[in-house]
Amino acid sequence: MQPTASQTDIVESVSIDTPSGVENGIHLEVGNPEIFQRDDAARELVFDIEKLKILYSGVVAVADVDLDIAAREVTAFIGPSGCGKTTVLRSLNRMHDTTPGAVVHGKILYHGEDLYGSRIDAAEVRRRIGMVFQKPNPFPKSIFDNVAYGPKINGKKRKDLDDLVEHALTRAALWDEVKDKLKRSALALSGGQQQRLCIARAIAVEPDVILMDEPCSALDPIATARIEDLMAELKREFTIVIVTHNMQQASRVADRTAFFTAELNDAGKRQGILVEYDSTNKIFTQPSDPRTEGYITGRFG
Amino acid sequence: MTAPASLLAPRPGTRARHARNRIATLSIWVALILVVVPLVAVIGAVIVKGASSISGSFLTQDINKITNGQKLAAAFAKVAGKQSTQDGIKPAIIGTLLITGLATLLAVPLGVLGGVYLNEYGGRSRFARLLRFLTEVMTGVPSIVMGLFVFSIVVVKTGFSLGWNVSGLAGSLALACLMLPVVIRATEEMLKLVPQELREASYALGARKSKTIVSVVLPAAAGGIVSGALLAVARASGETAPLVFVIGITRTTNTNLFSGGNVALSTEIFRNALSYGSYATARNRAWGEALVLIVIALSFTLLARLVTALFVRRRAA
Numbered sequence: 001m002q003p004t005a006s007q008t009d010i011v012e013s014v015s016i017d018t019p020s021g022v023e024n025g026i027h028l029e030v031g032n033p034e035i036f037q038r039d040d041a042a043r044e045l046v047f048d049i050e051k052l053k054i055l056y057s058g059v060v061a062v063a064d065v066d067l068d069i070a071a072r073e074v075t076a077f078i079g080p081s082g083c084g085k086t087t088v089l090r091s092l093n094r095m096h097d098t099t100p101g102a103v104v105h106g107k108i109l110y111h112g113e114d115l116y117g118s119r120i121d122a123a124e125v126r127r128r129i130g131m132v133f134q135k136p137n138p139f140p141k142s143i144f145d146n147v148a149y150g151p152k153i154n155g156k157k158r159k160d161l162d163d164l165v166e167h168a169l170t171r172a173a174l175w176d177e178v179k180d181k182l183k184r185s186a187l188a189l190s191g192g193q194q195q196r197l198c199i200a201r202a203i204a205v206e207p208d209v210i211l212m213d214e215p216c217s218a219l220d221p222i223a224t225a226r227i228e229d230l231m232a233e234l235k236r237e238f239t240i241v242i243v244t245h246n247m248q249q250a251s252r253v254a255d256r257t258a259f260f261t262a263e264l265n266d267a268g269k270r271q272g273i274l275v276e277y278d279s280t281n282k283i284f285t286q287p288s289d290p291r292t293e294g295y296i297t298g299r300f301g
Numbered sequence: 302m303t304a305p306a307s308l309l310a311p312r313p314g315t316r317a318r319h320a321r322n323r324i325a326t327l328s329i330w331v332a333l334i335l336v337v338v339p340l341v342a343v344i345g346a347v348i349v350k351g352a353s354s355i356s357g358s359f360l361t362q363d364i365n366k367i368t369n370g371q372k373l374a375a376a377f378a379k380v381a382g383k384q385s386t387q388d389g390i391k392p393a394i395i396g397t398l399l400i401t402g403l404a405t406l407l408a409v410p411l412g413v414l415g416g417v418y419l420n421e422y423g424g425r426s427r428f429a430r431l432l433r434f435l436t437e438v439m440t441g442v443p444s445i446v447m448g449l450f451v452f453s454i455v456v457v458k459t460g461f462s463l464g465w466n467v468s469g470l471a472g473s474l475a476l477a478c479l480m481l482p483v484v485i486r487a488t489e490e491m492l493k494l495v496p497q498e499l500r501e502a503s504y505a506l507g508a509r510k511s512k513t514i515v516s517v518v519l520p521a522a523a524g525g526i527v528s529g530a531l532l533a534v535a536r537a538s539g540e541t542a543p544l545v546f547v548i549g550i551t552r553t554t555n556t557n558l559f560s561g562g563n564v565a566l567s568t569e570i571f572r573n574a575l576s577y578g579s580y581a582t583a584r585n586r587a588w589g590e591a592l593v594l595i596v597i598a599l600s601f602t603l604l605a606r607l608v609t610a611l612f613v614r615r616r617a618a
């Protein structure tokens with residue numbers, strides 16, 4: 001009897017939606033309404049990407065990407081495997097700097113500054129533009145040390161760390177679960193808790209943008225629902241860009257959605273391209289490109 | 302339609318398979334015994350023959366200079382049924398610990414830095430591949446060649462050599478040369494096991510590469526690196542060949558590694574084992590020294606295990 005009862009509690013407490021398809025009006029309304037009223041000129045741009053082209057060891061992975069990302073919105077990148085959506089995401093915080101053979105062409109303006117300019121410090125870029133990865137990757141340290149790591153390397157004083165850690169864990173909706181075991185290893189947490197810890201770790205350095213690379217693909221539906229709730233909460237303060245395979249997830253959390261796909265280029269190689277970028281509602285109800293329509297209706301990909 | 306055969310019916314080839322199984326099991330047991338018997342025999346022989354030499358004075362006294370007269374006296378004493386004592390190995394114990402200790406201080410930091418360079422910075426560059434190859438070659442150099450190398454460039458006074466004469470330092474240099482490639486390889490292998498995701502997690506928080514290596518990568522690999530290094534230390538503490546002609550000899554404890562001859566357990570065993578023909582006590586001394594040396598090496602190994610276990614537990618807790 002005991003386990004059944006507590007399971008019900010969990011499900012109720014996170015108020016999980018049944019993913020019943022894009023026609024369900026509830027999903028489409030989440031986060032979207034004001035976007036339609038908002039004048040495009042009034043959007044505060046965080047990223048302005050022009051003619052982005054990324055190569056791995058000379059092979060084009062993705063090309064001709066033009067899009068802009070606005071502040072305090074959730075922007076989703078969707079598309080089939082190999083379409084370059086993660087590659088584009090990783091270019092937004094210069095993560096490709098650490099990948100041998102990766103070359104980024106084109107222009108990415110971050111608040112009007114060229115992200116790849118010669119005088120830009122990549123470490124400072126990544127401090128402001130945080131990242132949450134596909135697989136939860138906490139450090140093999142204590143829960144406290146995981147969250148405190150970022151503030152510590154960015155020069156926060158030791159005496160402020162306790163408050164910072166509590167604040168970050170609270171905002172990541174993890175504090176109540178871990179407040180009594182902050183000294184325990186982060187690796188003892190469940191997958192969903194580890195991912196929320198990684199989100200707490202990312203927001204502890206007070207970033208401007210949080211990039212999320214399929215943050216829920218390794219998690220069960222309950223943990224996924226919690227992270228999606230969290231995103232809705234976090235977008236009040238942060239700009240969020242999320243890569244996802246899960247179209248329902250994009251329709252639930254994103255204000256704007258970019259659809260990528262992979263096609264053969266002139267050289268006969270598969271290469272990622274941006275097909276369509278619009279408000280999530282538009283993409284999921286009246287896509288202007290037949291390829292987008294084919295993908296979201298499940299005929300392809 | 303025939304009913305399928307019972308599951309209990311023998312399948313073809315069952316007897317042959319059982320026979321092969323028995324033969325294989327038997328050969329594995331034989332192989333096990335062949336490996337374990339010499340191991341137990343070595344440890345057993347050292348304990349049985351060495352234990353009688355171990356005493357308080359054996360461990361705490363200086364090494365006696367044995368004159369021919371004393372050899373004669375000792376022979377008479379033995380005939381009379383008395384053991385001549387007053388002869389210890391303290392200088393050799395101290396020498397072994399100091400020489401190995403300095404070698405560790407020289408080799409471990411350099412080796413860890415070398416491993417960090419190879420895995421974190423060098424990667425597949427031409428220079429890193431050359432270094433990796435040289436490290437492999439260095440691992441294969443016989444220890445006596447390392448001794449000869451140090452002897453010719455540090456100890457003797459010819460040509461370009463330093464001519465510092467024999468000393469504990471020369472022995473430490475020879476041991477450090479032996480340990481260095483082992484520590485480099487162990488460090489590189491352990492760093493390879495650190496998942497790339499951890500490095501990226503650190504970069505994504507605004508950490509620089511050096512900070513990431515010091516605060517994330519090295520701590521994640523620390524257990525493996527420490528146990529690899531301690532195994533190299535255990536190995537080096539028993540080395541004889543590189544020491545015999547570079548550390549010289551002393552009969553009293555010499556804690557100054559930088560001047561004067563020194564003595565180690567391994568070289569003492571060598572010297573005593575060579576001179577046993579006419580003097581039975583020397584043989585017993587050699588066994589006693591062997592036992593002490595094994596205990597020292599074993600405690601390094603146990604320490605390595607303990608450190609690894611501590612790190613593993615801290616990470617899993």
